[in-house]
Amino acid sequence: MSEHIVSWKVYLVIFVLLMVGTGTTVWAAFQNFGPFNIVIALGIATIKATLVVLYFMHARYSPRRTQLVIVCSVFWLAIMLALTLADYQTRQPRESRLSPSVVSYHA
Amino acid sequence: MRECRVHRTGDLFGQFQTLEQQKETAALGMWIFLATEVLFFGGMFLTYTINRHFYFTAFGIGSNTLDIKLGGFNTVVLILSSLTMAMAVWSAQTGKKKLVTGFLIATLSLGTVFLGVKVIEYKQKFDHHLIPGHGFDMTYRSSHPTPADDPREIAAEKEEVEKAFASDLDTNAHAQLYFSLYFAMTGLHALHMIVGAGLLVWLIKESFRGRFSPQYNTPVEIVGFYWHFVDIVWIYLFPLLYLIDRHR
Numbered sequence: 001m002s003e004h005i006v007s008w009k010v011y012l013v014i015f016v017l018l019m020v021g022t023g024t025t026v027w028a029a030f031q032n033f034g035p036f037n038i039v040i041a042l043g044i045a046t047i048k049a050t051l052v053v054l055y056f057m058h059a060r061y062s063p064r065r066t067q068l069v070i071v072c073s074v075f076w077l078a079i080m081l082a083l084t085l086a087d088y089q090t091r092q093p094r095e096s097r098l099s100p101s102v103v104s105y106h107a
Numbered sequence: 108m109r110e111c112r113v114h115r116t117g118d119l120f121g122q123f124q125t126l127e128q129q130k131e132t133a134a135l136g137m138w139i140f141l142a143t144e145v146l147f148f149g150g151m152f153l154t155y156t157i158n159r160h161f162y163f164t165a166f167g168i169g170s171n172t173l174d175i176k177l178g179g180f181n182t183v184v185l186i187l188s189s190l191t192m193a194m195a196v197w198s199a200q201t202g203k204k205k206l207v208t209g210f211l212i213a214t215l216s217l218g219t220v221f222l223g224v225k226v227i228e229y230k231q232k233f234d235h236h237l238i239p240g241h242g243f244d245m246t247y248r249s250s251h252p253t254p255a256d257d258p259r260e261i262a263a264e265k266e267e268v269e270k271a272f273a274s275d276l277d278t279n280a281h282a283q284l285y286f287s288l289y290f291a292m293t294g295l296h297a298l299h300m301i302v303g304a305g306l307l308v309w310l311i312k313e314s315f316r317g318r319f320s321p322q323y324n325t326p327v328e329i330v331g332f333y334w335h336f337v338d339i340v341w342i343y344l345f346p347l348l349y350l351i352d353r354h355r
C-alpha cells in the first residue's frame with residue numbers, strides 16, 4: 001500500500017510542542033496583556049489544534065478532497081461565528097451592544 | 108432472522124476496488140461527521156462568547172473558582188492520550204500487533220483518568236453551592252470555609268466576590284450563566300469521552316484477536332480521528348473556561 005506512515009518520532013515531537021503550548025497558555029494567563037490575553041490564549045489553542053489536525057489526524061498526508069472537507073468545516077464555523085456576532089453588534093438596542101459599557105443594563 | 112449477505116473478500120467490501128480506496132472513503136466519511144461536530148460545539152462556543160462579553164466580571168469570578176491544577180493535569184492527560192492513540196495507529200501500520208493492544212489500553216486508561224478527575228471537579232462545585240438552581244450562591248464558599256481550605260485563598264475569593272457584587276447586583280444570576288455553560292460544555296465533552304471509551308473497548312477486543320495489520324487498520328485510524336477531535340475541543344475549553352481572568 002502506498003499510504004504515508006507518519007514516524008513515531010514525528011508524533012513525539014508534536015506531543016512535546018503541544019506540552020510547550022499548554023505551558024505557555026497557563027503562563028500567559030497569569031500575565032496582564034490587557035485585551036490581548038484572550039487573543040494570545042485563542043492563538044496558542046489554534047496553533048495546537050492545527051498541529052493535532054495536521055499530524056495526529058494525518059491531514060497533511062490526506063487526499064485533496066479530505067483536506068477540502070476540513071477547510072470547509074472551519075469555513076462554516078467562521079460563517080456562523082462572524083454573522084451571529086455581527087447580528088449582536090448591530091441589531092440590538094444601542095445599550096446592549098457588545099461593548100464594555102453594557103453593565104448599565106439593570107440600573 | 109433475515110440473512111444479510113454483503114459481497115466481501117477478507118476485509119475488502121464489494122463496493123471498493125482496493126483496501127486503500129476503502130480506507131480513504133471511510134476517512135472522508137469520518138471527516139464529514141467531524142465537520143458537523145465542529146458546528147455542534149461551535150454553537151456552544153458562540154453562546155459562551157456572547158454571554159462572556161455581556162457579563163465579563165461574573166464569568167471571571169466563576170472561572171477563578173475552578174481548580175487550575177486539576178484542569179492543567181487533565182489537559183496533559185488528554186494530550187498524552189492523543190499521543191498513545193497516534194502511536195496505536197503507527198503500531199498497526201508497521202505490523203506490531205502487541206503494541207497496538209498496549210497503546211489502545213494506555214489510551215483508554217488515560218481517558219478514564221480524565222473522567223475521574225472531572226468527577227472530583229464536579230463534586231467540588233456541588234459542595235460549594237455552584238450548581239445552577241435554587242441553592243446557587245457565589246458567596247457560599249468564602250463564607251463557609253472548611254479547615255482544609257487555605258485561609259489566604261478564601262480571603263482572596265471573598266474580596267473578589269464582594270467587588271463583583273459591588274459592580275453588578277445580579278452577579279449570582281450572571282455567574283449561573285457561566286456555570287450553566289461550564290457544565291453544558293464540559294458535560295458534552297465528557298459524554299464524547301465516554302462514547303470514545305466505548306469505541307476503545309471494542310478496538311481493544313478486536314486487537315486481542317490480531318485484527319489490525321499494515322493492510323487493514325481502518326477502525327484504529329477512524330476512532331483515532333474521533334479521539335483527536337475530542338482532544339481539540341478540550342484544547343479550546345481549557346483556556347476559555349479555566350483561564351478567563353487569572354491575572355490580578
